[in-house]
Amino acid sequence: MAAHGTDPFTETDDQQALRALAREVAERDLAPMARHWDETEEFPQASWDAIRKADLFGITIGERWGGMGMGDVEAAIVLEELGRACVSSAILAQLTFNGPPRAFEHLGSDALRDRWLPMAASGEALFCIGISETEAGSAVNHMRARLTSDGDGFRLDAYKNYVTGGHKARACLVWCRFPGSVGTKGIGAVVVDLASDGVTLAGTHEKMGLRGTSEAELAFDDVRIEPSDVLLEGDPSSSDAFKTLIGHINHERCGNAAMCLGAAQGSLEYAIRYMNERTIGDRPLAELQGLQWKIADVATELEGARLLLKRAVHLAGPHGTPPPLETAMAKTAANLAAKRVCDEAIQLLGGYGFSREYPVERVYRDIRGLCIGAGTVEVQRNFIGTNLLRGAVPSGDAWKRPIL
Ligand SMILES: Cc1cc2nc3c(=O)[nH]c(=O)nc-3n(C[C@H](O)[C@H](O)[C@H](O)COP(=O)(O)OP(=O)(O)OC[C@H]3O[C@@H](n4cnc5c(N)ncnc54)[C@H](O)[C@@H]3O)c2cc1C
Incomplete structure (x- = not known):
């Protein structure tokens, strides 16, 4: 299976098929139970079983251990789709794709890999x-x-x-x-x-x-x-081992950003549908220009964050690690965009947006935790700011031009 597209903007046929599979699992198995897991605080076992049955747990693990040997691009695709339906469930895949199993494979001994990776790839165990x-x-x-x-x-x-x-x-x-x-x-x-x-x-x-x-x-x-x-x-x-561990967390940061984007995408789509259906007097909400601008603004922020994430995961290549500056920018942008989108989605639904009977309320609470986990937004900003001021430049041509 081809692991990589030629540019960050075009998904290969295989990547599109993976996205379609993840979306099918998300919509059929995860979405209908998302509220239940939230209300009961039960472990989302049915989500685990569905992700496992679809053979999605092994996508980033090497073929030698029963996985498919894909990279961060594919991990982000699946996490975005699962996050669109249920972030609590998507986290199960995040822990496998971008958590300890990835570290075992990249940094560990053969003994560690042989002991744990087959269990991770098959979805037999959580790490x-x-x-x-x-x-x-x-x-x-x-x-x-x-x-x-x-x-x-x-x-x-x-x-x-x-x-x-x-x-x-x-x-x-x-x-x-x-x-x-x-x-x-x-x-x-x-x-x-x-x-x-x-x-x-x-x-x-x-x-x-x-x-x-x-x-x-x-x-x-x-x-x-x-x-x-x-x-x-x-x-x-030496601090070398510590630096290696910190650098490796960039996988998790990109996965965190992907779940944020997916969750916010779900809320945005819900709000758009609602605005087309809900009438104020005899006009649908969708005809009100002040609300159209809200949709324009939040969708633009979301797409901007998505492009930053595509760049970060694409730069990782099929078997590498996403670079730190681009990853910090992608996580920051995705966390902030998700906060803004999910907040406006509640506002656009009015009183219903505030009700636990509508999913936008849950998603707003879920993405809040993602802005703290895997390094807070503030810590990402510290990293971006100090590195730019020391002369680091993100990849791309714009920053390499001479200053006018
Ligand atoms: C949903 C979720 C899942 C998590 N999963 C895991 C996990 O699986 N494993 C794990 O080990 N940890 C996990 N964490 C913990 C997470 O990594 C920490 O909560 C996070 O690193 C912040 O640490 P803290 O909570 O101690 O806050 P503090 O470090 O005390 O920070 C408090 C506030 O000060 C800000 N701050 C701190 N230092 C600076 C600074 N230098 N400049 C500016 N602002 C600063 C922070 O951004 C924050 O707003 C998870 C957290 C959450 C919310």
């Missing part, structure tokens, strides 16, 4: 990532999680917060300090089977949105880590 701690979110370099030496391996002590899917996952990728680590030096990552002795599910958060997928607090108390469980060893004299 989660433990980076944040109660005192270290944006300031991830303040993390406390640490390993101590234990013969040929280690012992892990950590308390990870806001671990998406941590209550259902089979294994967790835990960022932690290797012996002797200070600051960003010596931070690396290990994989923990969540059935191991010393692992406890300490609780799950009660949230405003994304209520189908819980964010868990996981405690790791003196957990044995075998040498083969090490994904990336932290060297106490």
Whole structure:
């Protein structure tokens, strides 16, 4: 299957077929249950089963482990389509496409890949990532999680917060300090089977949105880590492993942006349909110019963000990682566009927009969490601003022209 189109704007026949398949699953299986998962806060098992049955979990995993070996372009296509129907369900695919399994494949040993990737590709197991701690979110370099030496391996002590899917996952990728680590030096990552002795599910958060997928607090108390469980060893004299891990999160950021775009697209389409049907007196809302301008503005923002995401994932190539500056721009634009679109969609539906019986209210709450996860909008802006001021330029010709 051809993994890549010739430019960011044209999807190959294979990519269009993938989009059609994801849309079919989203509309048939995910959309009708989205409200249920939100209201009940149940794990969206039926969504999991539908994504698995359609063989979508394995799209980014190498063929050697039962996957299809595609890249970030295809991951974004599927996440956009699933997010359009139910963001809580799309996150299950996000964790597989752009979470720990991608890190195992790109950064891990053959032993790690052979152990975990077949389970990820087939949809047999969910994987989660433990980076944040109660005192270290944006300031991830303040993390406390640490390993101590234990013969040929280690012992892990950590308390990870806001671990998406941590209550259902089979294994967790835990960022932690290797012996002797200070600051960003010596931070690396290990994989923990969540059935191991010393692992406890300490609780799950009660949230405003994304209520189908819980964010868990996981405690790791003196957990044995075998040498083969090490994904990336932290060297106490270097920040290289930490930088590699941070850079690899760009996959997750692009997936986050794709879900935001899909969710906002769903709300925008809903609002447009509503405006054509709803009459004020004898005129449909769609005839009111003030409201037409709202649609024009939010659709333009959404399309702008979509183009930025297309650039970022296209630059990753079939097997690479999306570049940091373009990724930060895409995530920022997608998060902000989604906030604006989803807010206006509620406004355009009037009182009904505020009702839990209409989907735009749920989507607004869901995308709110995406503006915080995978690095907040503020942290992305810090990165973009400081890098541009240091002379970095995003890819494309415009920034390479001499200043007039
Ligand atoms: C839905 C969701 C899913 C998540 N999933 C995971 C997961 O699976 N695994 C995981 O490890 N974590 C996860 N997180 C945690 C997430 O990564 C953190 O919440 C995020 O990094 C922010 O950290 P914090 O909550 O500690 O906020 P803080 O870092 O305390 O930030 C508070 C506020 O200050 C702002 N701020 C912080 N530093 C700066 C700065 N230097 N300049 C300007 N503004 C700043 C932030 O943008 C924010 O607005 C998830 C979070 C959410 C909401």
